[in-house]
Amino acid sequence: MAMALQIATFLQQYIYASQHAIKKDQNALRIGILSTAMINPAALIRPAESHGGIIVSAIASRDINNAKETAHKYGIPHAFGSYEELLAEPGIDAVYISLPNGMHAAWATKALNAGKHVLLEKPVTANADEARAIAGLAEEKGLVLVEAFHWQFHPASHAVKDLVADHKFGKIIRTWARMTSPAGSIPKSDIRWQWDLAGGSLMDMTYVISATRYFLGAGAAKEVVYATARPLQEDNRIDEAMDALLKFEVDAGQVVQSHIWTDMNRANVGFLIPRVWELPSIEIETEHAIIYYYNFMMPHLYHYITIYDKRTKITTTQKHYSGGPLWGTRGEKWWSTYRYQLEAFVDKVRGKQPVHWVTLESSIAQMETIDAVYEKSGLGKRQGHE
Incomplete structure (x- = not known):
């Protein structure tokens, strides 16, 4: 999608x-x-x-x-x-x-x-x-x-981070993140299918690893337990889909298992109906709750955050389009994720402290994790070109 x-x-x-x-x-x-x-x-x-x-x-x-x-x-x-x-x-x-x-x-x-x-x-x-x-x-x-x-710059993402960061619901036990696109929605001529341009579903849908690491507050994956690629028929060096289980170290040695799944050619229901309900999502299970963030990639369009409390058996729902724990009174409900990002970028260039930032260390850890998944899958890490 x-x-x-x-x-x-x-x-x-x-x-x-x-x-x-x-x-x-x-x-x-x-x-x-x-x-x-x-x-x-x-x-x-x-x-x-x-x-x-x-x-x-x-x-x-x-x-x-x-x-x-x-x-x-x-x-x-x-x-x-x-x-x-x-x-x-x-x-x-x-x-x-x-x-x-x-x-x-x-x-x-x-x-x-x-x-x-x-x-x-x-x-x-x-x-x-x-x-x-x-x-x-x-x-x-x-x-x-x-x-x-x-x-990562959107108030909804910060709200979810806030839910898990203060251990209000206990330690994180596991996470599961997915991102898919309906079959045929990405033309085979698209750059995302091209080996020479470092294509592949995990590269394009890298959001699943980004979301996992962001909410865990983790660096690179400690271990890739398994990584199973579905190679593109026209070029088996390219992953049409990737299914992987990772281990991340958090909170003084605690290890969390995280499942990720990407699919750039997700089969339609009955070959006809696109799975429009499969927007990018992440589920985070803690000791006392299951938190589900629906459409974390573009939350400005539509999203919801559900919190199922294991103790009370009650599910509550939240939505955040402005404000939140980081932006406060800054920002507007109509701002997209890109508009929030631009706000932070200009602040950083002007020498101000941005509300949120994606550090260089985080980007390196992101690529280290992607490399490890590709290596485990047998496809090998991607290569750059000018």
């Missing part, structure tokens, strides 16, 4: 961004976009319209006509026919990189060497070696580099 969620977010952002566009600050951060990917409007262009501290100043493509067409469509002042040209532009402070997975490390490296801050689409790189390399470079240059796990 990832594609449907993205389309819905495009519409949501189009409606609300146009209604809440505001005047830009004199010293607004100027950001350029590397690629004309479909995600750009929802992830950056529309959210920036309602943020006075950032201007989408330029966009680049290897096809100048694509760059010009996109720039005209969204009112972006400058279009470039190569990524190098955009990075050489002195008036650009930061870049958003929405290139295919396998190209993330190469172009993040070039952006950092050009003195630009970087908002980098997930997964941060093709593998952990690349993640460590760009993290080290960002620290050396004193520049901001962050993996765009937008969902």
Whole structure:
């Protein structure tokens, strides 16, 4: 259902961004976009319209006509026919990189060497070696580099984190996270199916590991108990689906078992009906409760959080679209996960303490876990390309 969620977010952002566009600050951060990917409007262009501290100043493509067409469509002042040209532009402070997975490390490296801050689409790189390399470079240059796990910036996610972090319901016993897309919803020509671009279901649906680690407060997986891939028929190096059981160490040596499942070609019911109810979700069982967070990937569209108390046998439901334990009075109900993320990114670049942040250490641990799952499955870790 990832594609449907993205389309819905495009519409949501189009409606609300146009209604809440505001005047830009004199010293607004100027950001350029590397690629004309479909995600750009929802992830950056529309959210920036309602943020006075950032201007989408330029966009680049290897096809100048694509760059010009996109720039005209969204009112972006400058279009470039190569990524190098955009990075050489002195008036650009930061870049958003929405290139295919396998190209993330190469172009993040070039952006950092050009003195630009970087908002980098997930997964941060093709593998952990690349993640460590760009993290080290960002620290050396004193520049901001962050993996765009937008969902983590939303109040609903913080509310769930708050439920498990204070041990109100006891220690976490296990977790289970899933993400699927209906059969045929992702064309076989899509970059997500391409080995050379570090494709695969676990790479694209890396959210299941991100959510697991975030709510556990854990680093890289301690162990991959098993990892079973369903290879793509056209290229058996690519995982069409991945089913894995991981062990994470939390709270002074406690080990939690976490089941993850991704499927980019989930069979439809009776070959006809897409499983529209299978939005990205995570279940967290603690000693005294079972907490279920439905649609953690795009909670601004719709979500719910249920808490089943094992002691009272009562189930309660929560929804959070603004406020919460971290944002307080800051933010609006119509803000998307991407808008909250942008708020934090601008704060970080301006030297302020962001409400929430995805650290470089976390991104490295994320890739270490992904690598371990791929190795256990027999497919081997992904490789990067320029």
